[in-house]
Amino acid sequence: MIARGVRSARQITLLFVAGLVIAGVLLGGIAYLVGHDAIRGQIDARIEAEMHSLRHLQKQGGNRALLAAIDEDDERGGSFDYVLVNAWGHRLSGERGHPLLAIGWHDAVFRDDAGNGIPVRALTAPLDDGLRLTVATDTAPAAALLRTTLVLLALALLVLIVLAIGCGLLFERAIRRRLDLMNRTAVAIIAGHLDSRIALSGHGDEFDQLASTFNSMFGRVEALIGNLRQVSSDVAHELRTPITHLQNRLERALEEIPPGSPGLETVDAAIGDSERILSLFSALLRISEVESGTVRRYFRTFDLSAQSAMVVESYSAVAEDKGCQLLSDIEPGILVDGDVELLSQAMTNLIENALNHNGPGTRVTLVIERCEDRVALRVTDDGKGIDEADFPSALRRFGRLEARRNPAGHGLGLPLVQAIARLHQGALELQDARPGLRVTIWLRSEGQQPRVGTH
Amino acid sequence: MRLLLIEDDIAIADYIGACLSNAGHEVRHVPEGQSGLVETKNEHFDLLIVDRILPDGDGVLVVDSLRKSGFTNPVLMLTALGSIEDRVEGLRHGADDYLVKPFAQAELLARIDALFRRSKGAFQDVHEYASITINRRRREAWRAGQRIMLQPREFELLEQLVLHEGRYVSKAMMLENVWNFHFHPDTNIVETHMSRLRQKLNAGFASDAIQTARRVGYRLRDDC
Numbered sequence: 001m002i003a004r005g006v007r008s009a010r011q012i013t014l015l016f017v018a019g020l021v022i023a024g025v026l027l028g029g030i031a032y033l034v035g036h037d038a039i040r041g042q043i044d045a046r047i048e049a050e051m052h053s054l055r056h057l058q059k060q061g062g063n064r065a066l067l068a069a070i071d072e073d074d075e076r077g078g079s080f081d082y083v084l085v086n087a088w089g090h091r092l093s094g095e096r097g098h099p100l101l102a103i104g105w106h107d108a109v110f111r112d113d114a115g116n117g118i119p120v121r122a123l124t125a126p127l128d129d130g131l132r133l134t135v136a137t138d139t140a141p142a143a144a145l146l147r148t149t150l151v152l153l154a155l156a157l158l159v160l161i162v163l164a165i166g167c168g169l170l171f172e173r174a175i176r177r178r179l180d181l182m183n184r185t186a187v188a189i190i191a192g193h194l195d196s197r198i199a200l201s202g203h204g205d206e207f208d209q210l211a212s213t214f215n216s217m218f219g220r221v222e223a224l225i226g227n228l229r230q231v232s233s234d235v236a237h238e239l240r241t242p243i244t245h246l247q248n249r250l251e252r253a254l255e256e257i258p259p260g261s262p263g264l265e266t267v268d269a270a271i272g273d274s275e276r277i278l279s280l281f282s283a284l285l286r287i288s289e290v291e292s293g294t295v296r297r298y299f300r301t302f303d304l305s306a307q308s309a310m311v312v313e314s315y316s317a318v319a320e321d322k323g324c325q326l327l328s329d330i331e332p333g334i335l336v337d338g339d340v341e342l343l344s345q346a347m348t349n350l351i352e353n354a355l356n357h358n359g360p361g362t363r364v365t366l367v368i369e370r371c372e373d374r375v376a377l378r379v380t381d382d383g384k385g386i387d388e389a390d391f392p393s394a395l396r397r398f399g400r401l402e403a404r405r406n407p408a409g410h411g412l413g414l415p416l417v418q419a420i421a422r423l424h425q426g427a428l429e430l431q432d433a434r435p436g437l438r439v440t441i442w443l444r445s446e447g448q449q450p451r452v453g454t455h
Numbered sequence: 456m457r458l459l460l461i462e463d464d465i466a467i468a469d470y471i472g473a474c475l476s477n478a479g480h481e482v483r484h485v486p487e488g489q490s491g492l493v494e495t496k497n498e499h500f501d502l503l504i505v506d507r508i509l510p511d512g513d514g515v516l517v518v519d520s521l522r523k524s525g526f527t528n529p530v531l532m533l534t535a536l537g538s539i540e541d542r543v544e545g546l547r548h549g550a551d552d553y554l555v556k557p558f559a560q561a562e563l564l565a566r567i568d569a570l571f572r573r574s575k576g577a578f579q580d581v582h583e584y585a586s587i588t589i590n591r592r593r594r595e596a597w598r599a600g601q602r603i604m605l606q607p608r609e610f611e612l613l614e615q616l617v618l619h620e621g622r623y624v625s626k627a628m629m630l631e632n633v634w635n636f637h638f639h640p641d642t643n644i645v646e647t648h649m650s651r652l653r654q655k656l657n658a659g660f661a662s663d664a665i666q667t668a669r670r671v672g673y674r675l676r677d678d679c
Contacts, residue, residue, distance in 0.1 A: 232538075236536045236538075240556050240557065241467070241535060241556070244557030245467070248560075271670070282639075286539075286638070289538045297540075298539070298540075298543050314608055317606075317608075317651060318642050318644055318647050339539070341539070341637055341638070344636060345636070348636075348640045349640075352641050355642070356641070413641075
């Protein structure tokens with residue numbers, strides 16, 4: 001139950017310290033009570049023994065011997081005080097400040113000559129001849145002993161608390177250090193350093209076991225991504241090489257064909273085709289590279305506002321030529337951690353989509369703004385838009401919708417933008433702008449990348 | 456100029472060799488990284504073209520050991536991958552430029568020209584070519600002494616043309632140098648801005664200062 005409620009190393013530490021302190025208090029309390037009872041029992045036993053010996057004395061030597069013994073003891077300043085009364089209540093022995101007590105055990109206060117109260121333990125018992133004897137003993141020394149014990153216990157408890165907090169902090173630091181190590185490694189892997197591994201302490205403890213499990217998982221991830229990269233690289237190499245040959249031959253043919261002959265157009269169109277194959281191919285490889293996350297290694301902080309302004313400046317001329325309008329609303333000075341080129345590619349893709357899918361007169365707006373701890377990169381158009389039901393299909397590679405909207409394109413525009421958003425640990429959001437389409441890339445602002453967080 | 460080509464694909468090597476020879480360069484070809492390294496120790500080369508994937512290892516490592524041995528001339532990397540990682544790692548290990556296969560002959564020649572000139576270095580503010588003058592620091596341009604008012608991207612396009620001194624600059628090079636885009640947007644933004652630059656540059660003049668060659672690129676006319 002408690003374990004389920006505990007969430008952090010700090011809580012475990014607090015629990016540990018609290019447990020130790022409670023245990024200490026309980027142990028000290030029990031020791032104190034046992035000691036207290038033992039001392040009291042001892043006092044009572046001594047009083048009973050004295051009572052017994054005086055009763056014995058009375059039986060053997062009569063009242064005179066009893067009185068003599070009491071007086072002698074009083075004079076010697078022995079450890080007992082006595083009050084002896086006869087059957088008529090007449091006090092035969094005992095100081096005046098000592099009260100007459102009823103039969104039985106008492107915790108009473110006797111007064112000395114100066115009138116100071118002395119706490120005593122007393123037993124009053126009937127003797128022969130109707131006498132009544134009270135035997136009392138000063139409990140102050142015992143109380144002092146208990147007080148000393150209490151002080152010692154309190155000191156021990158204090159030491160215990162200090163030690164417990166110290167150990168707890170060490171414990172917490174140790175846990176946190178090991179967890180930080182794991183966390184840092186995972187963050188490094190997310191950041192694209194796939195060969196990062198958690199360092200083992202070598203003690204073979206639970207942390208090492210967990211770390212080596214994680215390490216084998218990381219190894220597996222690295223192998224899978226490496227595999228993917230290898231396949232992409234092989235495919236790229238094997239495909240690009242023949243296409244290179246093809247394109248080179250076509251180029252030579254273009255030079256060899258005399259100008260004006262009918263074959264020229266065919267060859268020219270064939271070069272165009274091979275260029276389209278390559279652009280499709282590059283887009284596919286780019287998406288798979290972006291999705292593998294390895295590019296995060298090259299992330300750096302850059303001014304998204306300035307870069308967006310540059311892209312808008314470059315594309316407003318393109319928009320103008322198409323009879324459209326490209327507007328912008330850019331909050332200045334927004335920094336993000338990322339790949340400037342990929343985010344530029346995402347922006348150009350979105351702007352081109354908006355311009356190409358809608359006719360002249362379309363108004364496209366690029367907005368860069370901070371929303372709490374995130375940054376929104378938003379491209380809105382007032383064109384034909386997409387049905388909300390078609391949003392998922394718009395984000396699928398080679399989605400039919402994309403092919404229908406953009407017959408010349410390859411249907412990889414939005415999927416690439418989505419992969420780029422995810423690479424930046426962001427998200428892509430499509431909305432109906434009524435009319436038109438609004439696409440938002442949500443990014444983390446600079447310094448908001450996930451950091452080690454074991455708190 | 457003497458160039459060394461390290462490329463294992465014979466057909467591509469032949470094609471590149473033919474392009475470069477036609478352009479007046481002297482080309483030595485080796486199919487492996489190791490033999491390439493040996494060649495650079497024995498002979499002088501003005502520029503190296505290195506394929507990324509070689510039978511005896513990664514072309515990046517060849518460039519790395521070349522740079523470590525003190526080779527300072529330009530290196531152009533070729534790759535079939537065209538991935539971001541590929542480009543960044545290539546440049547990090549000392550390559551000066553990067554070309555993704557397949558490429559057009561004109562693209563290769565334009566880049567080799569650019570690398571040669573870059574290695575010569577040109578850092579002054581004012582540059583002139585034919586009747587065009589630009590001040591790079593103040594971002595001002597003139598044609599035949601007449602001030603031409605340009606938008607930032609238009610100025611940068613003109614800057615590239617002037618710096619390349621009448622040689623062709625490809626669309627991809629414009630995208631990389633002006634926009635810092637290493638991808639090809641669907642829309643031809645180079646063409647859009649180039650046509651604006653051309654309009655402003657030619658206003659009031661009889662001749663077109665910029666020559667466009669299909670599939671090759673743009674250059675300044677030397678008689679403009």
